Amino acid sequence: MRWEELGQQPCSLARTLAVLGDRWTLMILRDCFLGIRRFEQFERRLGITRHVLADRLKKLVEHGVLSRVPYQQRPLREEYRLTESGLDLHPAIMALVSWGDRHMADERGAPVQHRHKACGQLIRPVTVCSECGEPVTARDIEVQVGSGWKADELSPLSIPAAQG
Structure with a gap:
């Protein structure tokens, strides 16, 4: 492509x-x-x-x-x-920053911290289920074809899922 x-x-x-x-x-x-x-x-x-x-x-x-x-x-x-x-796009940017803080920071740690204005605490982004509020990771998600998928296209579900 x-x-x-x-x-x-x-x-x-x-x-x-x-x-x-x-x-x-x-x-x-x-x-x-x-x-x-x-x-x-x-x-x-x-x-x-x-x-x-x-x-x-x-x-x-x-x-x-x-x-x-x-x-x-x-x-x-x-x-x-x-x-x-x-x-x-803020959640996506924050997720990338969080990944960088965990996997790319040196021994000094995160170069920038994010503080929640309402409670005053430092935060890290967490993905949660929009329905029940529970935190979710890649292993907690199941993918299915949505209404925007065209029937004549190769289904993303026919591609083997990544193992982890």
């Missing part, structure tokens, strides 16, 4: 990766969640070329992850803000 074809795959992960699946896009999203909004701030913090940054921001706007909001009229200047769709 070619990279350009990911967006047409009958797989939510493939379609998501078609929009978000490169390092610069994920770093831009990280910075958005840290409160960065302006082009020059992204450029300075990331050390990314203007061309690549403009391309990634444009794609995120086109897919409704970010919106451009004016902050100055003369001359017109805009900043980038997370949309509801963008804010919905």
